[in-house]
Amino acid sequence: MAKQQKEMSFLGHLEELRWHLVRSAGAVFIFAVVFFIFAEEVYNHFLLAHLKPDFITYQIFCEFFNLFGMDSDFCVVNFNEKKLQSIKVTSQLMNSIWSSFILGIVVAFPYLLWELWRFIAPGLTEKEVSKSRGFIFIASLLFFIGVLFSFYVIAPISINFLYNYQITDAIENSFTLESHISLVTNMLLGVSVLFELPVLIYFLTKIGLITPEFLKKYRKHSLVVVLVLAAVITPPDVASQIVVAIPILILYEISIKVSQRVIKNQEKNANKR
Structure with missing residues (x-):
């Protein structure tokens, strides 16, 4: 009887997980349909926004460099007004x-x-539930x-670099729609x-x-990993990799503080017992 109850409990958890996944997929599907309906606006004002010379990041970077009396390529952003190529019949769709x-x-x-939290919450104590309420927000x-x-830092830097990089005048850049959108969404x-x-370090x-x-001991090793990740996410130029690496390293230091806070709370709770 006990074994059957455990099996029923296990099957019940699977059923509950299934409905959480169904609702999650439904939410993604609804938003995806909305984006598909307004595809023209989404592409013009978001996915292809970095191809416009007056994109706000280019203007800010231009003013920043001018402030120090330095010339910058961001002041003369030019993609030659070339359109992206759609080679296959089904490419745009x-x-x-x-x-x-x-x-x-x-x-x-x-x-x-929220769906993930709802699935995990029944297995937590009331104290753990109250402490984890800020998880979704953070x-x-x-x-x-x-x-x-x-969108506002990595993508414009990467696109400006890649679109203007040219080995020789004998080679003409002619990019496809897939390559551009893939670059933007992958970075995103x-x-x-x-x-x-x-959050990951917390758990x-x-x-x-x-x-x-452990985090402090392998801080130097993490720097290498961060630079590798930055190289994967960004194009192969040093500036973009540094721009990505700096906030990740800051997050790493924040993660150390988070880990210390978790250990401190665990020790405090252990002493109370």
């Missing part, structure tokens, strides 16, 4: 569907976290800071996920897999 799906995940991220805040940082998701580092410390001492 499939690209629109895929980009809508990616943006659906981005916008639905807080709801996805994780979502970090994620969207990553989105903004990627990649950088945003990296900004979740403090790893909570279950005893990570300690502040």
